[in-house]
Amino acid sequence: MRTINFAKRNFKEIIRDPLSIVFAIALPLFLLFIFQQIKIPNEAYNIENFTPGIVVFSFSFITLFTAMLVAKDRTSSLLIRLSVSPMKAVEYILGYIISIIPIILLQNVLFYILAIILGLKFTISVVFAIFVSILVSIIFIALGILIGSIFSEKASSGISSIVVQFVCFTSGMYFSADMLGETFAKVCKYLPFEPAVNIIKAVMNNNYEFVTLENVIVFIIYTIISLVLSSIMFKKKMTSDNK
Amino acid sequence: MLAIETNNLTKKYKDMTAVNGINLEIKEGELFALLGTNGAGKTTTIKMLSTLIYPSSGVAKILGNDIIEDRQKIKEILNVSPQETAIAPNLSVKENLEFMAGVYEVKNKEEKINELVEMFKLNEVLSKKAKSLSGGWQRKLSIAISLINDPKILFLDEPTLGLDVIARKELWKVVEKLKGKITIILTTHYMEEAESLSDRVGIMSKGNIMEVGTTDELIKKSGAKNFEDAFVKIATGGEVE
Numbered sequence: 041m042r043t044i045n046f047a048k049r050n051f052k053e054i055i056r057d058p059l060s061i062v063f064a065i066a067l068p069l070f071l072l073f074i075f076q077q078i079k080i081p082n083e084a085y086n087i088e089n090f091t092p093g094i095v096v097f098s099f100s101f102i103t104l105f106t107a108m109l110v111a112k113d114r115t116s117s118l119l120i121r122l123s124v125s126p127m128k129a130v131e132y133i134l135g136y137i138i139s140i141i142p143i144i145l146l147q148n149v150l151f152y153i154l155a156i157i158l159g160l161k162f163t164i165s166v167v168f169a170i171f172v173s174i175l176v177s178i179i180f181i182a183l184g185i186l187i188g189s190i191f192s193e194k195a196s197s198g199i200s201s202i203v204v205q206f207v208c209f210t211s212g213m214y215f216s217a218d219m220l221g222e223t224f225a226k227v228c229k230y231l232p233f234e235p236a237v238n239i240i241k242a243v244m245n246n247n248y249e250f251v252t253l254e255n256v257i258v259f260i261i262y263t264i265i266s267l268v269l270s271s272i273m274f275k276k277k278m279t280s281d282n283k
Numbered sequence: 284m285l286a287i288e289t290n291n292l293t294k295k296y297k298d299m300t301a302v303n304g305i306n307l308e309i310k311e312g313e314l315f316a317l318l319g320t321n322g323a324g325k326t327t328t329i330k331m332l333s334t335l336i337y338p339s340s341g342v343a344k345i346l347g348n349d350i351i352e353d354r355q356k357i358k359e360i361l362n363v364s365p366q367e368t369a370i371a372p373n374l375s376v377k378e379n380l381e382f383m384a385g386v387y388e389v390k391n392k393e394e395k396i397n398e399l400v401e402m403f404k405l406n407e408v409l410s411k412k413a414k415s416l417s418g419g420w421q422r423k424l425s426i427a428i429s430l431i432n433d434p435k436i437l438f439l440d441e442p443t444l445g446l447d448v449i450a451r452k453e454l455w456k457v458v459e460k461l462k463g464k465i466t467i468i469l470t471t472h473y474m475e476e477a478e479s480l481s482d483r484v485g486i487m488s489k490g491n492i493m494e495v496g497t498t499d500e501l502i503k504k505s506g507a508k509n510f511e512d513a514f515v516k517i518a519t520g521g522e523v524e
């Protein structure tokens with residue numbers, strides 16, 4: 041399996057350069073902790089509501105470091121070697137995704153452990169939420185591949201930071217989108233981040249009033265588009281980089 | 284069958300012609316050197332022949348397979364050691380070999396890796412991270428990796444560029460061991476490398492193949508005293524004597 045082989049290599053690259061993972065895990069953990077210390081009179085900050093937001097927020101860092109990994113790979117002469125080999129674009133994309141999933145799992149487990157310490161009730165729904173989160177994370181990895189395929193390593197980190205900010209504002213994790221007006225709220229509904237939070241919230245709380253069918257459809261469409269775009273862009277850039 | 288056959292193979296970058304309609308015939312098992320100064324078009328030629336870039340025009344066949352139509356098939360039977368050392372920096376030497384064996388889905392993986400470790404004497408650095416190795420070792424690893432899929436055709440792009448005399452001689456020995464077993468196309472701008480390793484030499488200048496022949500033939504043809512003079516005469520079209 042060329043895909044697994046490539047994923048194994050990526051995973052080794054990631055964990056041997058662990059600074060970025062530490063960031064992707066430590067910062068959200070810190071935020072989760074801090075916001076539970078100061079009692080904010082807003083439902084968004086209840087542990088049941090805030091934890092799914094933190095999970096999605098942490099995924100935006102996954103976008104960041106996937107983008108940097110891909111951008112770095114693109115400039116290394118190793119890619120010349122791989123471009124000559126029979127590896128296909130799909131195998132690269134899947135290889136990147138699979139290599140990052142263990143890190144997603146680690147993030148999630150740590151977040152929920154802290155959330156439970158901070159008062160979240162442990163039920164089987166938490167375990168389901170972790171599984172669903174892994175599916176939700178795919179779009180963030182795909183976005184990372186897309187950004188890393190288009191931009192240089194330096195520019196990638198900048199562009200990905202925009203994604204991080206975007207997630208903060210449009211996911212409803214810190215405040216309900218309604219607070220910034222009707223139009224803004226509407227826009228958020230048709231961006232992938234609020235639906236992502238809603239999906240995890242619904243599964244984690246075993247309360248499907250948090251999510252609408254529309255949310256799920258919007259989210260799936262964005263995931264598919266990101267996957268397709270990232271494959272096309274990666275392949276395109278791989279041949280043009282070698283020119 | 285010819286290992287490589289090109290017909291008017293051309294690569295243009297905007298208004299700059301990097302490779303200008305070259306015609307080459309390289310026999311199976313031959314070690315063919317492309318000799319030329321910097322910017323002559325050697326790397327561009329190799330990139331086209333190894334499926335890395337598309338030619339602007341012209342045709343090329345690798346063991347009878349068209350480089351555009353039969354791309355996927357060609358990828359299985361050739362390999363390249365690129366001009367810049369191409370290794371995974373955070374992986375050890377062993378892991379690099381294992382990784383590339385996986386990329387090519389090599390069947391007898393362990394056996395193949397052991398064979399290459401033996402051949403390139405990589406034992407002493409086997410567990411070292413690739414990025415911590417000296418330039419000479421990195422180059423050796425890069426070349427070893429390019430043999431992982433038992434290629435029928437091997438492209439070595441400036442294999443000894445930037446190496447010291449001893450490392451260079453060591454690499455020559457390895458290349459000599461491969462000679463005759465597989466077809467090798469080696470690019471270089473060192474005359475003595477072309478002279479001592481190759482069966483035939485193609486002299487490239489400004490995107491053109493100026494002459495092809497054994498070093499003796501080229502010396503005779505140009506009327507020069509030695510190969511270096513012959514090269515200068517041929518590469519400059521006789522302008523520099």
Ligand SMILES: Nc1ncnc2c1ncn2[C@@H]1O[C@H](COP(=O)(O)OP(=O)(O)O)[C@@H](O)[C@H]1O
Pocket residue numbers: 283296299300301319320321322323324325326327328
């Ligand atoms: N991607 C590219 N864009 C524009 N010009 C290029 C590109 N790649 C190579 N060239 C030009 O083509 C010529 C041949 O380059 P190259 O094949 O690398 O030469 P060599 O390997 O013999 O030193 C050079 O003048 C180089 O500047």
Ligand SMILES: [Mg+2]
Pocket residue numbers: 325326327366440441
């Ligand atoms: Mg070159």
